[in-house]
Amino acid sequence: MMLVTASIACFALAQNMEAGVTWLASDDGTDLTLTTDGGSFNAGATLTDGTSPFVGAHWTNDTSQSFYGTGNVNTQSAGTTSGLDPWIVVGIVGTGTGHSFGYFTTNLVWDTGFGDTPGVFTPVTTMTFAGVTVATAFGTNLDAGAVTLWTHGTTGDTISVAKVVPEPSSMVMVSLSLAILMLRRRQGS
Secondary structure, rough: HHHHHHHHHHHHOOOOOOOOEEEEEEEEEOEEEEOOOOOEOOOOOOOOEEEEEEEEEEEOOOOEEEEEEEEEEEEEEEEOOOOOOOOOOOOEEOOOOOOOEEEOEEEEEEEEHHOOOOHHHHHHOEEOOOOOOHHHHHHHOOOOOEEEEEEOOOOEEEEEEOOOOOHHHHHHHHHHHHHHHOOOOOOOO
16 A cells, blocks of 8 residues: 555656646536646746737647636747647637636747746636536546646746646545445455
8 A cells, every 4th residue: 555655646746847837637527627736937038029918718729829818918939839739629718717827829928917027937827618528628648647738948847738636645545445345345245
């Protein structure tokens, strides 16, 4: 049991080894939720080229955009998309809360509240897409771990997406519950 717990802890730590922000994908059986992981993003000396009016949560399956905008957002061409496409659904639009954050082609998109030159910032953002689950949005494309979507050209920080991995304590509880059920079944036979 200790080996299993140690293995799960190592996997959780190894999931996001790159600097940057990962969108964590989960669902409630009906709606897909993408939430930033609490990581900081280093935009370096990136300076806005002006504000753009983006409103709502957007994600396309052609690797060109993933962001949530609350209205006017700062943008600047500062990086490249990875060319990886974990989506199996065609572009979807949803709702969101929190800071504007993401990318649009080569442009980094950030909340105007972080200023014209954001430096290092921590976006706290949630996007929700009704009627889509992790399985219908990504299939098994996130099963092997995080997929890098965009990389900053100077700092190397990334924007990625990954499936939420249960906490080790949750896995222990599930294992313990299964062991108790098997023991009870054996005693009942």
